[in-house]
Amino acid sequence: MNIAFMTHKAHPQMHPDDALAAKELERMGHNVTAQIWNEKFHQDYNLLILRSSWDYHFMPQAFSKWIQSLKTKTLNDPSVILWNMNKRYLLDLESLGIPIVPTLFLKQFNPHEVYELAAINRWSQVILKPEVSASSEQTHLLDLSQIKNFHYTLDHHRGRTLLQPFLEEIKTKGELSLVFFSNGSEAILSHCYKKTPKPDDFRVQLEFGGSALLTPAPATALRVAHQCIAFLKNTFKHSSWLYARIDLMPHQDQWLVSEMELIEPALSFYLDPHSPKLFAESVRSHLNEGN
Secondary structure, rough: EEEEEEEEEEEEOOOHHHHHHHHHHHHOOEEEEEEOOOOOOOOOOEEEEEEOOOOHHHHHHHHHHHHHHOOOOOEEOOOHHHHHHOOHHHHHHOOOOOOEOOOOOEEEOHHHHHHHHHHHOOEEEEEEEOOOOOOOOOOEEHHHHOOOOOOOOOOHHHHOOEEEEEEOHHHHHOEEEEEEOOOOOOOOEEEEEEEEEOOOOOOHHHOOOOOEEEEEOOHHHHHHHHHHHHHHHHOOOOOOOEEEEEEEEEEEEEEEEEEEEEEOOOOOOOOOOOOHHHHHHHHHHHHHHOO
């Protein structure tokens, strides 16, 4: 089978971490190729897997149109991806009782409104970011004293402004990422890791100096992650998904969902030697579904 790992123009080659999973698929006899999502395909593919299409949030309309036009089986399914593109999905989780980081969506950025909302909610520091965003791009941490003099402009295609409290625990306890793979019938926890920002920063991504360490999933965190997976199964009963990364932040003795990554999350195969094979086996199950 010919499988494409979808990439983007700035980094057209397969990411080294994804290459670990590709190697397992190749051991199974599949041909795995890197393919830029918005360029002409090199060949006919049996399966498309979104892995590092990391520029989609700069052109969400074009990306949405592309994902809906695909005739080839795609993982995750386009319906899942479209739902996950806008961070308003967090409100869907919250509506079913899944604990999320408190989140407000503003039609436009008004510093006086933001200041009032922060003061009313007793948030001493806030996070601002677009509702269509990725990798902490255009994400800002502000003290209450900085808000009124802050200028924040978003392109219209990036949606509304998302406002959240800054949770101090991220600096000391980090953020958990729980990685699940689905074989079409069941979802399996592959691995869990803790991401911690470097000193004097709040962003946990490796490109900003953050670190990642494999860690057992606490039972309380696992319970919340399973709630997210149950939501995914129940909401998209007729849509296939292969991977899900549930990001959780600790706050006041509970775990809150900060992100449910279903488009092109880093899966950090390098942290867990068993994860590339589990991923490949899940892909094989999806390929066998139609046979």
